Amino acid sequence: MISIKSLTIEGMPLLEINPKGKEMALLPTVVFFHGWESNKESCLVNGYELAKKGFRAILPDAYLHGERKEKDLTKEGVEFWNVIASNLTELPLIREYYINKGLSDSKRFGVTGLSMGGFTTCAALTQFPWIKTAVVLMGSPDPVNFTKWLLSSKWTEGMELPVTEEVYTKSLATLLPISLAMHPESIANRYIHFWHGTKDDLVPYQPTFDFYEEVKLQSYGSNLSFSASVGVGHKVPYTKSVEMADFFSAHL
Template identity: 60%
Template sequence: MISVKNVSIQGLPVLEIFPAEQENQALPTVIFYHGWTSQKESAMVNGYELAKNGFRALLPEADLHGERKPSSSATQENMDFWRVVVHNLQEMESMIDYYQQKGLIDEDRIGVAGLSMGGITTCAALTQFPWIKAAAVLMGSPSPVLFSKWLLQSKWAEGMDVPFDQEAFDEMTAPLKKIALNLQPEKIAERPIYFWHGTNDDLVPYKLTADFYEKVKDEPYAKNLQFQTTKGGIHKVPYTVSVEMASFFEKVL
C-alpha cells in the first residue's frame, strides 16, 4: 500500500509519497520537481512509481506555483523562470535536512529528478550538490544559457517584438553559467543519470539534450549516463517513461 501526506517544511509545501508499512524507516529518497506553471500534484504518478519501488518520494511545490501561486494581482506571465529554478535549488537542502533530522532518509541513497522545469532544476542541482547520488532528467535541459537564447526565438516569444541585444543577453544570463551542467560536465562525476526527451518537443528543445549527450558520452565522468528518446514524442512524459525512471532509480540507488 502506498501512502501520501502533505508536509510543510519552513513554509515549503511538499507531497510525501512512500510505502505505508515503511513510513518511519530510513528509505532511499528521490526529490521530484514538477514543471513550469504546473503544481506538485501533477507529478504524483512519478512519486507513486518511485514509492512502488521502495522509495520515499518528495514532491515540492515550486515557488509561485500551486499553493504558492501569486495573488490575483500577479500573473504567471510576469513570473521569472530562472528565479524559480534558483529558488528550487535554495530549498533543496532544507528538505533533505528535515528528513535527515527525523531519521527518515538513507543518506547514501538520495536522488533528484524532474520534468521540464523540474528537469532543468535537476541538471542545475548536479552542479551544486555532490551528495546527489543519481538523477533523472525528463524533457529538461542541461544548457540554461543556450536554452534561454532558444526561448527568445521560440513559440514562447510569439507576439513579442523585441530586438535581440547580445550584450544585454550576455549580462542577463551570466549568473546561469554557475548552474550550467553543459559548461561543467565533469561535475557529473560518474553519477548515474537518466535523460529522456521526445524528439518533437517544441517547448524544451530535444537538440540541446542530444547535443550534450553526444559531447560527453565517451568521457570517463559520463560513463553512467543513459539517454532515451521517443521518436515523435512531444512535451509530455509518457507513463511508460515514469515507470522506466523509477526502475532506473531502483537499480542505481
C-alpha cells in the same frame, strides 16, 4: 500500497509519498520537481511509481507555483530562472529535514523532474555532490543556449522578457555556474538518465541528445544513459515515469 502525506517544511508545501507501513522508516529518497506553471499534484504518478519501488518520494511546490502561486505566470517568463534558483536553495533544506528526522538515507538521495524540473535537476548536479542518482525528463543541461533559443521560440508569445543587451548579458552570466554543459565534469561518474521526446517544441530534443553523445565518451560520463520517444512532444508518457522509477531502483 502507498501512503500520501501533505505537509509544509520551511514554508514549502510538499507531498510525501511512501510505501505503506514505512512512513517512519529510514528510506532512500527522491525529490521530484514539477514543470513551469504546474504543481506537485500533477506529478503524483511519478511519486506513486517511486514509492512502489520502495522510495520516499518528495514532491514540492516550487516558488510561485501550486499553493505558493501569487500571480499569473503566463506573462512572467523572466521568473523562470528565479524559480529554478529557488528550487536549488530549497533542495538542501528538504534533504536536511528528512535526514535529521531519520527518515532519509544520506547516501541514497536522488533528484528528478520534468521540464523546468528537468532543468532544476541538471543545475542541481553542478551544485550538490551528495546527489547519487538523477533522471532528467525533457529538461536541458545548457541553460545559456536554451535561453538564447527561448527568445525566438513559442514560449515567449505574450511574455514580457528582458530584451536590452545589458539585461540579457547579465542574465546569461548568472546561468554559467549552474550550467551542466559548461561544467560536465561535475557529473563525476554518477548515474544519470535523460529522456526526451524527439518532437518537443518547448525544450528542444537535439541539444540534449548532442550533450549526451559528447559526455558519454568522457571518463566522468560513463554512467550516463539516454532514451528517446520518437514523435513525442512536450509531455512525459506514463511508461517513462515507470522507466524513471526503474532507473532509481537499479542505481539508487
